[in-house]
Amino acid sequence: MSLVHSEFFSFFSSLSEIEVGSHLYWTLGKWTVHGQVFLVSWFVISLLLIIALSGVQKLEQIPKGNQNFLEFVMEFLQDIAKGQIGDGEHRQWVPYTSTLFLFIFGCNWAGALIPWKLIHLPEGELAAPTNDINTTVAFALLTSLAYFYAGISSKGIKYFARYVQPNPVFLPINILEDFTKPLSLSFRLFGNILADELVVSVLTLLVPFIIPLPVMILGLFASSIQALVFSTLSASYIGEALEEHH
Numbered sequence: 024m025s026l027v028h029s030e031f032f033s034f035f036s037s038l039s040e041i042e043v044g045s046h047l048y049w050t051l052g053k054w055t056v057h058g059q060v061f062l063v064s065w066f067v068i069s070l071l072l073i074i075a076l077s078g079v080q081k082l083e084q085i086p087k088g089n090q091n092f093l094e095f096v097m098e099f100l101q102d103i104a105k106g107q108i109g110d111g112e113h114r115q116w117v118p119y120t121s122t123l124f125l126f127i128f129g130c131n132w133a134g135a136l137i138p139w140k141l142i143h144l145p146e147g148e149l150a151a152p153t154n155d156i157n158t159t160v161a162f163a164l165l166t167s168l169a170y171f172y173a174g175i176s177s178k179g180i181k182y183f184a185r186y187v188q189p190n191p192v193f194l195p196i197n198i199l200e201d202f203t204k205p206l207s208l209s210f211r212l213f214g215n216i217l218a219d220e221l222v223v224s225v226l227t228l229l230v231p232f233i234i235p236l237p238v239m240i241l242g243l244f245a246s247s248i249q250a251l252v253f254s255t256l257s258a259s260y261i262g263e264a265l266e267e268h269h
Contacts (some may be wrong), residue, residue, distance in 0.1 A: 047146045059144060060152045067129040067152070100124060103251075107258035108265065116261055119169060123162065124254035127153060131216060131246030135223075135239060151216055153249075159213040161206035166257040174264035182264070204260060208253060215249050 045145055047058035078089035085239040100121040120157050134151020152158045174182035185195045219242040226238055 031192065039253065047144050057155060059149050060158060062124075062157050063133060064141070064152045064158075065104075067126065070133075071125055071129055080238055097121075100254075103255055106256050107255060108262035112262075112265055115257075116173070116258065120254045120258045120261075123166075123257055124250050127162070127212070127253055128247060128250035130158075130251060132243060134220060135246055136241050150220060153212055154217040154220055155226050156209065156213050159209040160205070161251065162212070165207035166208060166260060167201070167205045169257065170260040170264040175260045177265050189199060208256060212249055212253055215245060219245060 040177035049058040078093035
């Protein structure tokens, strides 16, 4: 089984080498990374931190303003984890699923709303980090690690008994499922965000100011749905790893 998991992560490591378009490359020691992804990611992280800190500066018994908004968001994110993982066990996973949702949501909206193309780079161009396959594969692999950790920490070695349930004949299918889960997660998010940005770019060139606006609004809605889908499925996979099999 360890050989299968080794092949699993090597497969997705090679998948992350797929490239679309030109990029701004940074060299960090022996590693070469896409610089534009880090730049926009840092911007999104900074923005999320500013919003979070602004809502906890003056906490009040009766929340209002930013505090009220943040408490609403927190309840919404807790409900995602609670609905998929279950009451009680969901608490330790709220930070993970919430971080996934907020970061993906922020990246998607930053790519859709901010005219990054006005900022010129030596190579490549700024865009939503989620339209880079490396980013979405990284998210998917984190989720895979999370549900393996959840299952093993909860059940120990008995977790691997799920591969031969409900019948040992399902062993190949159950192993294949560990490949298809992160594959579908990564390509769904990458494909939707990349397609949305391409459609808006083409329409802006062909018919500026008129047609792109409703397409952009639809893109914002789709971007929000993609963040929700990714975090909900991640919580669902973790909940599946924690549930008892008979």
